[in-house]
Amino acid sequence: MKYNIFVGGIHIESSTFTPYRSGEKDFHITKGDELLNRYPWIHKYKDRVNLIPIMHARALPGGIVKRSFYDKFLNDFMQQLDLALKLNKLDGFFLDIHGAMSVEGTLDAEGDFICALREKIGYDVPVCASMDLHGNVSQTLFDLSTVLTCHRTAPHIDTTQTRERTLTNLLPVLDGRKAGKKISKAMVSVPILLPGEQTSTQVEPGKSLYAQIPRFLQNKNILDASIWMGFPWADQPCSRGTVCAYGFNKDDTITCAKELADKFWGYKNDFKFVGPVASLKEGLQEALKSNKKPYFLSDTGDNPGAGGDNDTVLVLREILNLGAEKLKKIALVSIKDEQTVRELKSKQIHDYVDVHLGGKISPALGGPVSATMLIINKYSDNIAGDSLVLKKDKLSLVVTSNRYQFATEASFKNAGLGSYNDYDIIIVKMGYLEPDLSSAAKGWTMLLTPGSVNQDLKSLTFKNLTRPLYPFDDNFTPCLDVCVQEA
Ligand SMILES: [Zn+2]
Structure with missing residues (x-):
């Protein structure tokens, strides 16, 4: 039966x-x-x-x-x-x-x-x-x-x-x-x-x-x-x-x-932590000093794979503040910004554009980054939606309409970025690396960045957890x- x-x-x-x-x-x-x-x-x-x-x-x-x-x-x-x-x-x-x-x-x-x-x-x-x-x-x-x-x-x-x-x-x-x-x-x-x-x-x-x-x-x-x-x-x-x-x-x-x-x-x-961790500044310096290529940096606080906004620009701001001469070839995947993609719809590849990028979902994290960038690709993806690849000096970054995680090299190639090996540093909105990335990574640091999935749990204000609870409480006898x- x-x-x-x-x-x-x-x-x-x-x-x-x-x-x-x-x-x-x-x-x-x-x-x-x-x-x-x-x-x-x-x-x-x-x-x-x-x-x-x-x-x-x-x-x-x-x-x-x-x-x-x-x-x-x-x-x-x-x-x-x-x-x-x-x-x-x-x-x-x-x-x-x-x-x-x-x-x-x-x-x-x-x-x-x-x-x-x-x-x-x-x-x-x-x-x-x-x-x-x-x-x-x-x-x-x-x-x-x-x-x-x-x-x-x-x-x-x-x-x-x-x-x-x-x-x-x-x-x-x-x-x-x-x-x-x-x-x-x-x-x-x-x-x-x-x-x-x-x-x-x-x-x-x-x-x-x-x-x-x-x-x-x-x-x-x-x-x-x-x-x-x-x-x-x-x-x-x-x-x-x-x-x-x-x-x-x-x-x-x-x-x-x-x-x-x-x-x-x-x-x-x-x-x-399952891999090396560092603050944003320290982790970025470490990657820039390293001769391991590609070196992955996980922007853990903004990991959409755990519920992050996918639009924070703390890492982007830090990179731009460093200045072009201090940079290596970097790819940043990705920032969700439907408004920017829509506003640039009529622009063409090779156009220079003024952008106010990201930082829109949680304004408390500092708001958007303003910069002039070059459009180097426009494409559309079933999940990411209409997307742009922007470039400034040695940095290339993807802007998507929808929240999206670059969890495979195929998605990276689909954006027109080429292969992982073409870059010194690849910054991903992720926590631990997904298998495709971990097998390619020659170096890796998880940046302990602020955001909606901040890894520093003790810094967050939880309202509903049942206590006592490790690591918020210690030295208690569990039931x-x-x-x-x-x-
Ligand atoms: Zn899970």
Whole structure:
């Protein structure tokens, strides 16, 4: 017999430290076959599963989601769900979320979403969710879901496998129910909150921590176990580490969750930045002095991959202030500035233009940079939108209409910048380097810049975190009690 499994959800990581609001323009909404493309492995389960697409919204990490957009999406989602329920018996729900969404007017957006889903489909149907390990797990999300799972790697090279595991969690739950078996659920909230730039799974202690998971999965009674690092800049009561374990034996499941949480807590003092860090001035000088080429500089405080504005110009201003004679060949990717792109629409390649660039989203960071620059390329990209490449002396920089991250060399080439090796220094709006960049980098420093995803968490004013919480508090005895349920 085949199971009818509905799939859908909403996927964004939101920083609450930017005035930017994420809305319709930021989300890509998929239904039907386009949504099913997210699950390229589904053919393997064609004898067991009818995967029925409902609706999915996905955005680049950004600011808080506008209430008007969220309410409309939820309404459309429920209409699609009603239609599907009329045509099909629902056996299980595959909830596809990131888990660090903020929406205007709530401190637990995914909790609210699953509440709405449960009101529609009831409380008995299994709901299994896939998440990002930089997601936050609220008590409501844990209570109302059957199994939650998340990545086991950061950078995330296991996105496809994580989604597939959501389905392979659902199947034994559904089979077990037929045999009258319940699943045990165990959650431990771990009072640690660190940025992703300190918790990569490629270096210690993240590497050893996540390496514990396969050891527990050798026990056939354990269905799945996951560790969330949480997402600080969402500033939610549940922004913190979480461990969840699921299994068909209650004691083994509790032991698994407890031991993983103890390990996590035990490593807390060992998490360090995964690469060299420096202030903006020091890091830039270091790169200019270095003979390693290309030398990457991450503008971490403005990383759109974590919800940064993507338009701060602190690094640009510093470069221009240095003067041409002190510079090497530099590429800066990229600054979002729709207004500038629009104003220069009629200008041609090789035109000199006066620009007031960036600095528009968070004016408190100093406002735009004014300069005369040469247009060296104009192009359009599906995600970045209409874009310009500007040049001043030895600096080339890309200006995009939409928020965008240059996470591959292909996107760099697409902008007409040539290859990474053509530059001495490449400045990216990023935290830890994505794989394409890290394999090309001969030198690298993470600049600890101010911005909406400032890595210096202690310098930010959080309003909603649950304390005590490391590293904001230290020398406290954590409550690592296991919350146990059956489903
Ligand atoms: Zn992530």
